[in-house]
Amino acid sequence: MTQRFFDDGTIAYLEQNGCTVVQADLPEGQADGNLSHDELTGALAGAAGWIVGHARVTRELMAALPALEVISRRGVGYDRVDLQAAADLGKVVCIAAGGNDASVADHTIALMLAVGHRFRETQANMVAGNWAILIGRDLFRQTVGIVGLGRIGRSLVQRLSGFDVDILVVDNKRDETFAAANGVAYVDLETLLRESDYVSIHAPLTAETRFMFNAETIAKMKKGAVLINAARGGLVDDRALLDALKSGHLAGAGLDTFLSESDPQTKAVTEELIRLPNVIATPHAAASTREGLDRTNLVAAQCVVAVLDGLTPPAACVVADGRKSAALERN
Structure with a gap:
């Protein structure tokens, strides 16, 4: 071992x-x-x-x-x-x-809530002596897009049921029985990006899915949306994500995986991402x-x-x- x-x-x-x-x-x-x-x-x-x-x-x-x-x-x-x-x-x-399905799904919910409620920014302000209230956003009754409905994606759907959300899913395989029982709507990626307040990635990393979230696809996301990646770093071009966060196009991100895990040349990008106040980061620790x-x-x-x-x-x-x-x- x-x-x-x-x-x-x-x-x-x-x-x-x-x-x-x-x-x-x-x-x-x-x-x-x-x-x-x-x-x-x-x-x-x-x-x-x-x-x-x-x-x-x-x-x-x-x-x-x-x-x-x-x-x-x-x-x-x-x-x-x-x-x-x-x-x-x-x-x-x-x-x-x-x-580890349950652990990663729990972690994903935690990232959504932490980013939406601005936990990091709030605590940093309090440590600095500033107890002013920052206005966050609910997960309750939002639209959540899930990219990849495998074991972890399904576990996430079950946990989201208590938040009364609308769930959009992109997956090559469709399980209509599961979708009907859990209020899931299968859509194309462009629709999911356009309509989702939170987008959570749970796809495997393959030649086809590498950089599926790039400058072009991230630009199609709803303005003010939150991106969650607790899957694999190579699914997201972190350079494009950094630009979208700094420009204000995205409200925040919850990241458990990073491109620099497989590409050390992007370490500086990772370091800049994790310093942003609207990013909650963990070191590939979801499981x-x-x-x-x-x-x-x-x-x-x-x-x-x-x-x-x-x-x-x-x-x-x-x-x-x-x-x-x-x-x-x-x-």
Whole structure:
């Protein structure tokens, strides 16, 4: 395991299922996404299973680890894993589907409320001795646009029901039964941008969705709207977002992910964004509650045990399975 914050219950589960558990000794404040190729190969030498956080799982890395059978992400994103290489090399890649949906949906609501009610600006003023009241905005009876109605998007819909909002959704797949039961209206992206007071992104990062929120699309958002991104940094061109916030086109933003996570050259943009008084920022921490981490730890561990026992994890957890192609090659 190269991720921090692993609970004793999940370690016991792995040991009870015949695994020898080795935790990487990471310095305080360091995540596995900062480990080099050599550090990873050294830590993973001889390992059959790997529970990973944010490390880049490249073809070169997997080729250097012939004993490695399963890579299990403690999370649901897999844009840092070369899935084709995993399949080619006979590896299985899993995600902890369902483990952190509730935590991220809760965090999203928190970002909406914090931006709308101007918590950061108000507290900063109070610390400076200025107790003047800043006028915020309700989430109640607003229009909320959700881009991506997967597990987290659906959890968000359930939480929004108590705010009596109108919900607009953009998703390639339409679940009309869910929509009818939850008062959701499927629309095109342009309609969602034009009509939503809050826009929350919950789409995966792919070649097609990268920078789906750019200067052009952000300009189409309702003036005074709030943008929430608790999905992936590359979905939003943070440079365009910064311009829209500074110009006043957008009222604020709640950000848990940033472009600089994958593109260090944009670090200065991130630093300017998080200094803005109308931005509430967290360091990709939406899923990091005690309960959420315990759930995702266990799902990730269950996937490892299933693969090492020659079984197949739940379909929602498997994003690449190279075992069939490897068996064919052996034959």
